[in-house]
Amino acid sequence: MMKLVLVIIFAVLPVVFACTCEFMQPQEKICHDDFVGIIEILAEDIRSNIFPGVMARAKIVKVFKGKYQDFRPNDMIYIYSDPGSCLLDVWSGKQIISGKTYNGGVKMDRCSFRELFDYFTPQQIEAIDSHIRSNAYDRGCSACKIKKQYDFSMSKDNECRDVYEFPVQTSACVAGNDGTCGWVDVSQRRVQLPGPHDFTTRNPGTAPTEFAIHDPTPTPVTRQNT
Structure with missing residues:
Protein backbone atom coordinates (compact mmCIF):
# COMPACT_ATOMS: atom_id res chain seq x y z
CA MET A 1 0.00 0.00 0.00
CA MET A 2 2.86 2.36 0.89
CA LYS A 3 4.50 1.71 -2.49
CA LEU A 4 1.25 2.58 -4.25
CA VAL A 5 1.02 5.87 -2.33
CA LEU A 6 4.61 6.76 -3.26
CA VAL A 7 3.96 5.99 -6.92
CA ILE A 8 0.91 8.27 -6.90
CA ILE A 9 2.85 11.08 -5.18
CA PHE A 10 5.71 10.98 -7.68
CA ALA A 11 3.26 10.80 -10.57
CA VAL A 12 1.57 13.98 -9.34
CA LEU A 13 4.79 15.91 -8.61
CA PRO A 14 5.48 16.95 -12.25
CA VAL A 15 1.99 18.46 -12.41
CA VAL A 16 2.35 20.26 -9.08
CA PHE A 17 5.68 21.77 -10.06
CA ALA A 18 4.69 22.62 -13.62
CA CYS A 19 5.51 26.12 -14.77
CA THR A 20 2.96 28.68 -13.60
CA CYS A 21 3.13 32.25 -14.85
CA GLU A 22 1.69 35.08 -12.82
CA PHE A 23 0.05 37.64 -15.07
CA MET A 24 2.07 40.84 -15.24
CA GLN A 25 1.21 44.00 -17.11
CA PHE A 120 -1.88 43.60 -32.75
CA THR A 121 -3.36 46.51 -34.64
CA PRO A 122 -0.96 49.06 -36.16
CA GLN A 123 -2.10 51.50 -33.45
CA GLN A 124 -1.12 49.06 -30.71
CA ILE A 125 2.31 48.51 -32.27
CA GLU A 126 2.81 52.27 -32.45
CA ALA A 127 1.68 52.64 -28.84
CA ILE A 128 4.22 50.12 -27.54
CA ASP A 129 6.94 51.81 -29.59
CA SER A 130 5.90 55.23 -28.25
CA HIS A 131 5.81 54.01 -24.65
CA ILE A 132 9.36 52.70 -24.96
CA ARG A 133 10.90 55.55 -26.94
CA SER A 134 9.32 58.20 -24.70
CA ASN A 135 10.51 56.24 -21.63
CA ALA A 136 6.92 56.10 -20.38
CA TYR A 137 7.43 52.53 -19.15
CA ASP A 138 10.70 53.47 -17.45
CA ARG A 139 9.13 56.48 -15.76
CA GLY A 140 6.27 54.29 -14.66
CA CYS A 141 8.61 51.71 -13.17
CA SER A 142 10.64 54.27 -11.25
CA ALA A 143 7.75 56.47 -10.10
CA CYS A 144 4.75 54.13 -9.97
CA LYS A 145 3.83 50.67 -8.73
CA ILE A 146 1.25 48.30 -10.18
CA LYS A 147 -0.81 46.53 -7.53
CA LYS A 148 -3.08 43.55 -7.95
CA GLN A 149 -6.79 44.16 -8.23
CA TYR A 150 -7.48 41.96 -5.21
CA ASP A 151 -4.84 43.55 -2.99
CA PHE A 152 -7.18 45.22 -0.52
CA SER A 153 -4.58 47.44 1.12
CA MET A 154 -5.12 51.17 0.97
CA SER A 155 -4.23 52.60 -2.43
CA LYS A 156 -1.53 55.24 -2.60
CA ASP A 157 -0.96 58.06 -5.07
CA ASN A 158 2.01 56.25 -6.62
CA GLU A 159 0.06 53.08 -7.42
CA CYS A 160 -2.13 51.76 -10.23
CA ARG A 161 -4.44 48.78 -9.83
CA ASP A 162 -4.17 46.09 -12.52
CA VAL A 163 -7.60 46.85 -13.92
CA TYR A 164 -7.58 48.77 -17.15
CA GLU A 165 -9.53 51.57 -18.70
CA PHE A 166 -7.60 50.93 -21.93
CA PRO A 167 -6.43 47.75 -23.72
CA VAL A 168 -3.66 46.04 -21.78
CA GLN A 169 -1.18 46.20 -24.66
CA THR A 170 -1.38 49.98 -24.98
CA SER A 171 -1.66 50.94 -21.31
CA ALA A 172 1.09 52.46 -19.20
CA CYS A 173 0.99 53.47 -15.54
CA VAL A 174 2.74 56.85 -15.35
CA ALA A 175 2.81 59.80 -12.98
CA GLY A 176 0.96 63.01 -13.79
CA ASN A 177 2.16 66.53 -13.08
CA ASP A 178 1.03 66.25 -9.46
CA GLY A 179 2.82 62.92 -8.93
CA THR A 180 -0.37 60.86 -8.93
CA CYS A 181 -0.10 57.67 -10.99
CA GLY A 182 -2.76 56.50 -13.41
CA TRP A 183 -3.31 54.57 -16.63
CA VAL A 184 -2.88 56.30 -19.97
CA ASP A 185 -3.22 55.08 -23.54
CA VAL A 186 -0.51 56.45 -25.79
CA SER A 187 -2.18 54.99 -28.89
CA GLN A 188 -4.79 57.74 -28.51
CA ARG A 189 -2.46 60.47 -27.25
CA ARG A 190 0.87 60.10 -29.00
CA VAL A 191 3.73 60.75 -26.58
CA GLN A 192 2.24 63.56 -24.50
CA LEU A 193 2.53 62.93 -20.77
CA PRO A 194 -0.71 63.11 -18.78
CA GLY A 195 -1.85 65.74 -16.36
CA PRO A 196 -3.99 64.83 -13.35
CA HIS A 197 -7.20 65.69 -15.23
CA ASP A 198 -6.37 63.09 -17.90
CA PHE A 199 -6.75 60.08 -15.62
CA THR A 200 -9.97 58.10 -15.91
CA THR A 201 -10.99 56.11 -12.84
CA ARG A 202 -12.39 52.65 -13.43
CA ASN A 203 -14.64 50.62 -11.16
CA PRO A 204 -12.30 48.04 -9.53
CA GLY A 205 -15.04 45.42 -9.68
CA THR A 206 -15.20 45.33 -13.48
CA ALA A 207 -13.13 43.14 -15.77
CA PRO A 208 -10.56 44.43 -18.28
CA THR A 209 -12.04 45.48 -21.62
CA GLU A 210 -9.30 43.59 -23.43
CA PHE A 211 -7.02 40.86 -22.11
CA ALA A 212 -4.74 39.25 -24.64
CA ILE A 213 -1.54 38.58 -22.72
CA HIS A 214 -0.89 34.83 -22.69
CA ASP A 215 -4.41 34.25 -23.99
CA PRO A 216 -4.22 30.87 -25.78
CA THR A 217 -6.98 31.72 -28.25
CA PRO A 218 -6.80 35.42 -29.13
CA THR A 219 -8.65 36.68 -32.17
CA PRO A 220 -6.30 37.77 -34.99
CA VAL A 221 -6.68 41.26 -36.35
CA THR A 222 -7.63 41.50 -40.01
CA ARG A 223 -5.20 43.88 -41.70
CA GLN A 224 -6.33 46.04 -44.58
CA ASN A 225 -4.02 46.30 -47.57
CA THR A 226 -3.14 49.89 -48.43
Whole structure:
Protein backbone atom coordinates (compact mmCIF):
# COMPACT_ATOMS: atom_id res chain seq x y z
CA MET A 1 0.00 0.00 0.00
CA MET A 2 2.86 2.36 0.89
CA LYS A 3 4.50 1.71 -2.49
CA LEU A 4 1.25 2.58 -4.25
CA VAL A 5 1.02 5.87 -2.33
CA LEU A 6 4.61 6.76 -3.26
CA VAL A 7 3.96 5.99 -6.92
CA ILE A 8 0.91 8.27 -6.90
CA ILE A 9 2.85 11.08 -5.18
CA PHE A 10 5.71 10.98 -7.68
CA ALA A 11 3.26 10.80 -10.57
CA VAL A 12 1.57 13.98 -9.34
CA LEU A 13 4.79 15.91 -8.61
CA PRO A 14 5.48 16.95 -12.25
CA VAL A 15 1.99 18.46 -12.41
CA VAL A 16 2.35 20.26 -9.08
CA PHE A 17 5.68 21.77 -10.06
CA ALA A 18 4.69 22.62 -13.62
CA CYS A 19 5.51 26.12 -14.77
CA THR A 20 2.96 28.68 -13.60
CA CYS A 21 3.13 32.25 -14.85
CA GLU A 22 1.69 35.08 -12.82
CA PHE A 23 0.05 37.64 -15.07
CA MET A 24 2.07 40.84 -15.24
CA GLN A 25 1.21 44.00 -17.11
CA PRO A 26 3.58 44.37 -20.10
CA GLN A 27 5.05 47.49 -18.50
CA GLU A 28 6.35 45.41 -15.58
CA LYS A 29 8.31 43.14 -17.91
CA ILE A 30 9.27 45.47 -20.73
CA CYS A 31 10.84 48.16 -18.59
CA HIS A 32 13.12 45.64 -16.86
CA ASP A 33 14.14 43.68 -19.97
CA ASP A 34 17.16 44.47 -22.15
CA PHE A 35 15.54 43.70 -25.49
CA VAL A 36 12.07 44.41 -26.86
CA GLY A 37 11.33 44.00 -30.53
CA ILE A 38 9.62 42.22 -33.38
CA ILE A 39 11.29 39.00 -34.50
CA GLU A 40 10.50 36.26 -36.98
CA ILE A 41 11.35 32.68 -36.07
CA LEU A 42 13.25 31.03 -38.93
CA ALA A 43 14.22 27.68 -37.41
CA GLU A 44 12.70 25.94 -34.38
CA ASP A 45 14.02 23.32 -31.99
CA ILE A 46 17.69 23.62 -32.91
CA ARG A 47 19.00 22.58 -29.51
CA SER A 48 22.51 21.18 -29.47
CA ASN A 49 25.38 20.43 -27.11
CA ILE A 50 27.52 23.05 -28.84
CA PHE A 51 25.21 25.94 -27.93
CA PRO A 52 23.40 24.94 -24.71
CA GLY A 53 20.05 26.58 -24.25
CA VAL A 54 19.51 27.50 -27.91
CA MET A 55 15.85 27.04 -28.82
CA ALA A 56 15.43 28.83 -32.14
CA ARG A 57 17.05 31.05 -34.75
CA ALA A 58 15.29 34.32 -35.53
CA LYS A 59 15.54 37.41 -37.71
CA ILE A 60 15.10 40.83 -36.11
CA VAL A 61 12.36 42.80 -37.86
CA LYS A 62 12.28 45.87 -35.63
CA VAL A 63 14.01 46.90 -32.41
CA PHE A 64 11.97 48.82 -29.84
CA LYS A 65 14.55 48.53 -27.07
CA GLY A 66 18.12 47.28 -27.18
CA LYS A 67 21.65 48.43 -27.88
CA TYR A 68 21.98 49.37 -31.54
CA GLN A 69 25.43 47.82 -31.80
CA ASP A 70 24.02 44.49 -30.61
CA PHE A 71 20.64 44.36 -32.34
CA ARG A 72 19.75 45.73 -35.77
CA PRO A 73 16.94 44.99 -38.22
CA ASN A 74 17.63 41.91 -40.39
CA ASP A 75 20.26 40.59 -37.94
CA MET A 76 20.07 36.88 -37.15
CA ILE A 77 20.00 35.99 -33.46
CA TYR A 78 19.46 32.94 -31.29
CA ILE A 79 16.64 32.60 -28.77
CA TYR A 80 17.81 30.93 -25.56
CA SER A 81 15.89 29.31 -22.72
CA ASP A 82 17.01 27.54 -19.54
CA PRO A 83 15.92 23.91 -19.16
CA GLY A 84 13.17 23.14 -16.68
CA SER A 85 9.42 23.37 -16.33
CA CYS A 86 9.40 26.91 -17.74
CA LEU A 87 11.36 25.99 -20.88
CA LEU A 88 10.20 28.18 -23.75
CA ASP A 89 7.74 26.61 -26.16
CA VAL A 90 8.73 28.17 -29.46
CA TRP A 91 6.11 29.75 -31.69
CA SER A 92 6.62 30.05 -35.43
CA GLY A 93 6.18 33.27 -37.37
CA LYS A 94 6.49 36.96 -36.56
CA GLN A 95 6.02 38.05 -32.94
CA ILE A 96 6.72 40.79 -30.40
CA ILE A 97 8.99 39.63 -27.58
CA SER A 98 10.94 40.95 -24.63
CA GLY A 99 13.77 39.24 -22.83
CA LYS A 100 17.25 39.45 -21.39
CA THR A 101 20.27 39.77 -23.66
CA TYR A 102 22.44 36.69 -23.52
CA ASN A 103 25.42 35.58 -25.60
CA GLY A 104 24.49 37.85 -28.50
CA GLY A 105 20.87 36.70 -28.45
CA VAL A 106 17.80 36.90 -26.23
CA LYS A 107 16.99 34.64 -23.28
CA MET A 108 13.31 33.94 -22.60
CA ASP A 109 11.11 31.47 -20.78
CA ARG A 110 7.49 30.45 -20.92
CA CYS A 111 6.50 33.44 -18.77
CA SER A 112 8.24 36.04 -20.96
CA PHE A 113 6.20 38.70 -22.72
CA ARG A 114 5.46 37.68 -26.31
CA GLU A 115 2.53 37.95 -28.65
CA LEU A 116 2.03 37.01 -32.29
CA PHE A 117 2.41 40.10 -34.44
CA ASP A 118 -0.89 39.57 -36.26
CA TYR A 119 -2.82 39.90 -32.99
CA PHE A 120 -1.88 43.60 -32.75
CA THR A 121 -3.36 46.51 -34.64
CA PRO A 122 -0.96 49.06 -36.16
CA GLN A 123 -2.10 51.50 -33.45
CA GLN A 124 -1.12 49.06 -30.71
CA ILE A 125 2.31 48.51 -32.27
CA GLU A 126 2.81 52.27 -32.45
CA ALA A 127 1.68 52.64 -28.84
CA ILE A 128 4.22 50.12 -27.54
CA ASP A 129 6.94 51.81 -29.59
CA SER A 130 5.90 55.23 -28.25
CA HIS A 131 5.81 54.01 -24.65
CA ILE A 132 9.36 52.70 -24.96
CA ARG A 133 10.90 55.55 -26.94
CA SER A 134 9.32 58.20 -24.70
CA ASN A 135 10.51 56.24 -21.63
CA ALA A 136 6.92 56.10 -20.38
CA TYR A 137 7.43 52.53 -19.15
CA ASP A 138 10.70 53.47 -17.45
CA ARG A 139 9.13 56.48 -15.76
CA GLY A 140 6.27 54.29 -14.66
CA CYS A 141 8.61 51.71 -13.17
CA SER A 142 10.64 54.27 -11.25
CA ALA A 143 7.75 56.47 -10.10
CA CYS A 144 4.75 54.13 -9.97
CA LYS A 145 3.83 50.67 -8.73
CA ILE A 146 1.25 48.30 -10.18
CA LYS A 147 -0.81 46.53 -7.53
CA LYS A 148 -3.08 43.55 -7.95
CA GLN A 149 -6.79 44.16 -8.23
CA TYR A 150 -7.48 41.96 -5.21
CA ASP A 151 -4.84 43.55 -2.99
CA PHE A 152 -7.18 45.22 -0.52
CA SER A 153 -4.58 47.44 1.12
CA MET A 154 -5.12 51.17 0.97
CA SER A 155 -4.23 52.60 -2.43
CA LYS A 156 -1.53 55.24 -2.60
CA ASP A 157 -0.96 58.06 -5.07
CA ASN A 158 2.01 56.25 -6.62
CA GLU A 159 0.06 53.08 -7.42
CA CYS A 160 -2.13 51.76 -10.23
CA ARG A 161 -4.44 48.78 -9.83
CA ASP A 162 -4.17 46.09 -12.52
CA VAL A 163 -7.60 46.85 -13.92
CA TYR A 164 -7.58 48.77 -17.15
CA GLU A 165 -9.53 51.57 -18.70
CA PHE A 166 -7.60 50.93 -21.93
CA PRO A 167 -6.43 47.75 -23.72
CA VAL A 168 -3.66 46.04 -21.78
CA GLN A 169 -1.18 46.20 -24.66
CA THR A 170 -1.38 49.98 -24.98
CA SER A 171 -1.66 50.94 -21.31
CA ALA A 172 1.09 52.46 -19.20
CA CYS A 173 0.99 53.47 -15.54
CA VAL A 174 2.74 56.85 -15.35
CA ALA A 175 2.81 59.80 -12.98
CA GLY A 176 0.96 63.01 -13.79
CA ASN A 177 2.16 66.53 -13.08
CA ASP A 178 1.03 66.25 -9.46
CA GLY A 179 2.82 62.92 -8.93
CA THR A 180 -0.37 60.86 -8.93
CA CYS A 181 -0.10 57.67 -10.99
CA GLY A 182 -2.76 56.50 -13.41
CA TRP A 183 -3.31 54.57 -16.63
CA VAL A 184 -2.88 56.30 -19.97
CA ASP A 185 -3.22 55.08 -23.54
CA VAL A 186 -0.51 56.45 -25.79
CA SER A 187 -2.18 54.99 -28.89
CA GLN A 188 -4.79 57.74 -28.51
CA ARG A 189 -2.46 60.47 -27.25
CA ARG A 190 0.87 60.10 -29.00
CA VAL A 191 3.73 60.75 -26.58
CA GLN A 192 2.24 63.56 -24.50
CA LEU A 193 2.53 62.93 -20.77
CA PRO A 194 -0.71 63.11 -18.78
CA GLY A 195 -1.85 65.74 -16.36
CA PRO A 196 -3.99 64.83 -13.35
CA HIS A 197 -7.20 65.69 -15.23
CA ASP A 198 -6.37 63.09 -17.90
CA PHE A 199 -6.75 60.08 -15.62
CA THR A 200 -9.97 58.10 -15.91
CA THR A 201 -10.99 56.11 -12.84
CA ARG A 202 -12.39 52.65 -13.43
CA ASN A 203 -14.64 50.62 -11.16
CA PRO A 204 -12.30 48.04 -9.53
CA GLY A 205 -15.04 45.42 -9.68
CA THR A 206 -15.20 45.33 -13.48
CA ALA A 207 -13.13 43.14 -15.77
CA PRO A 208 -10.56 44.43 -18.28
CA THR A 209 -12.04 45.48 -21.62
CA GLU A 210 -9.30 43.59 -23.43
CA PHE A 211 -7.02 40.86 -22.11
CA ALA A 212 -4.74 39.25 -24.64
CA ILE A 213 -1.54 38.58 -22.72
CA HIS A 214 -0.89 34.83 -22.69
CA ASP A 215 -4.41 34.25 -23.99
CA PRO A 216 -4.22 30.87 -25.78
CA THR A 217 -6.98 31.72 -28.25
CA PRO A 218 -6.80 35.42 -29.13
CA THR A 219 -8.65 36.68 -32.17
CA PRO A 220 -6.30 37.77 -34.99
CA VAL A 221 -6.68 41.26 -36.35
CA THR A 222 -7.63 41.50 -40.01
CA ARG A 223 -5.20 43.88 -41.70
CA GLN A 224 -6.33 46.04 -44.58
CA ASN A 225 -4.02 46.30 -47.57
CA THR A 226 -3.14 49.89 -48.43
